[in-house]
Amino acid sequence: MTGAQAPGALARLRQTLEKNEYYQHDNAPLKLGLTRAETLLGGGLARRALHEISPQAPIHLGAACGFALALAALAGKDTGRDTLLIQTEIARFEAGAPYGIGLDLFGLPARRLLVLRARRTIDALFAMEEALKCRALASVIAELPDDKADLTATRRLSLAARTHDGIGLLLRQRSTSIPSAAMTRWEVAATAGPRDAYGGAGTTSFLLSLVKNRRGPCGRFRVAWSHHELAFVEADPVVVAAPVADRPADAAIA
């Protein structure tokens, strides 16, 4: 092999090796199907990172759980890997136990879900750290009822998430403003979705507020989750000014 041909051969060899690997390392962010949100996030929900989700009010706890599940469903859809849900005992009293049939109907197959009932928050955080280092999981959701996951804990979880390309989701049952090392922070509220023509209930819809974003500005979106297609659908976009840098001097609000 001459020197000029070597780089090409090396690239071909790399390609062959990558095809044989069990783990297709996917560094691309998780596509949400929402163009505006993806622009703000820099292409999609970042992998190798920790994200926080909390409800806007206690009654919206179900919506927050649903949003976390939807993200996990998207993460596991292409790769077929499992999801781990870690719940403390108090969180289980607050929000209920995951229901297999409901999960299947929502879009996350129950046979790809592992559930860990932790006794205390410390146990849940430890388990999440260990699970994030396991590369065979697509995502790890930890549901905590309190504020014990502070800056130190979230920093450890972020570092653990960086080892492999899974997604870590920290589901707080009470929204809080304590500082955290997560990449993004979402507040979720349930909202009435578009109804069908026969008067039935509307599609599952969320009002998402991106309140913290390391890669760009924040924003609010109203989205609907289609459990038949396993995708988010943008619903009546709320008008929001474009980011300052890209805004032309005399553009109308887009």
Next chain:
Amino acid sequence: MWLRRLPTDRLTRRSPELAGQPLAVVATIRSARQITALNDEAARLGLRATMGLADARAMYPQLVAIDADDDADAATLNHIADWCDRYTPLVGLDPPDGLFLDISGCAHLFGGEDGLRRDLIRRLAAHGFHARAVIADTPGCAWALARYGVSSSFADDETTSRSAPPPERGRSTREARRVGVNMPSFTQPPSPTLPLSGGGSEQRALLPLPLAALRIDPDIAAPLAQTGLKTIGDVIDLPRAPLAARFGQDFVRRIDQAFGREDEPIVPRLPVPSFLVEQRFAEPIGREEDVLGTILHLAHELARAMERHGKGARRLQVALFRTDGKVVRIEIGTSEPMRDPARIQRLFLDRLAVLGDEADPGFGFDVIRLSALAVESFEAVQTGLAGGDPAREIAHLIDRLMARFGAERVQRLVPQDTHLPELASIAVPANTARSRTETAPHAAAQEALFQDSRIPTRPIRLFERPEPVEAIAQVPDGPPVQFKWRHVTHDVAYAEGPESIAMQWWRTDQGLPVTRDYFRIETRQGARVWLYREGIYQDRDNPPHWFLHGIFA
């Protein structure tokens, strides 16, 4: 092995001030207080085990009498049996005060059979127990010689004095290597006449012993004495059929067991492991890093042994023998057979982290043993270039979480074929979920629940106990218009339903079957919940109850 003073030794260990005094253990038998056990000092004074306490006290007023406690004695015997595990894993209980140890293949580790016996008696004496141990070919022979054998005196605890005939040593006829192989079952070559070749000396030692040494039924002891048969030598040459007819088949069986013509298996107290490796320390260790390092080293050896047989372990146990006699056992289970030493050590690290005080080393551990209690066949699999298989990695993560948090906390959700919502999907431990049907698990339920509606028909979260709510609804069976849950009132914007689900047939409410009417409720703020009403509205004094069973996304 016979612990000849077990009750009094136990009491003396507890209260050392009783050591030099005559001590008797008494129990109420047939409404009379009788002595059931004594210590050596009391025996030297001439007291015996079936004497009445009043008589004994009359003779020796300074006798100390304490009530019998059979449970404590049994617990002590169990602890000693646990401790004897360091010599051999096959330890059988012989209540109330004896133990059987099968030492085939173990004796060479202690410098021969006699070395083992002396070590055993010496260590037990250091702990305060008087014992007599005899090594023989059959359990029956050993039992007889231990209890009724000729010996110099009761002070037989240390190495025997020169004047007494040493307890006979039998050849162990079973070959089994200590590391690596299952112990094969006992086989004794049957012999029609006496004496047997080899080991004959112990057979001869049996002959002068009284018949009670054969563990015979007390009912036939008196008739035997009446016919003039007093020692084993008397019965050994008699024809067997008349003996069996007159004194029962059991009697003949006991003779055969003692002489090895019939097998008597020792029932082990704990399951005998298939593979075990152990490490003995001249100086006891106590630090956790040292213990884990030893476990890693033992796991390497165990892996080599299992690999030769193509096996992987499903259940592993580490037994830590403390110098003060206590044995700490730590067990882990895995979802798949494995023998990777690093992973084994990791699982024990996780388990030790939660054990805390239970694995307290005390003055240190002097023996550490790693055994594989359950093995399955496991061939080495050629891994690809990438290395690592997702299913195995998940299995290993599950094992580690189970070792850390307990096996019932790591779960998978499996469907059940029932229409009751709370049983339609149950959580089972993750390592058993593989055996249940996994293919398209909830599809059947999905078909039944498919609705051309925009929201799923079942909630994503279900409360284990449905939470009671106060609801205002149209009579008699309309959907609610307002409900109060967790002290917050919500207005209902929209309700889908009712979906009637009948409860189990044996639950009735005044003769009518109990049904629940489920509604999918959307509140004015947009939140969605799953409410049900139990019963129907019959009259003003008996309103039906409303519950919140689950929440939707």
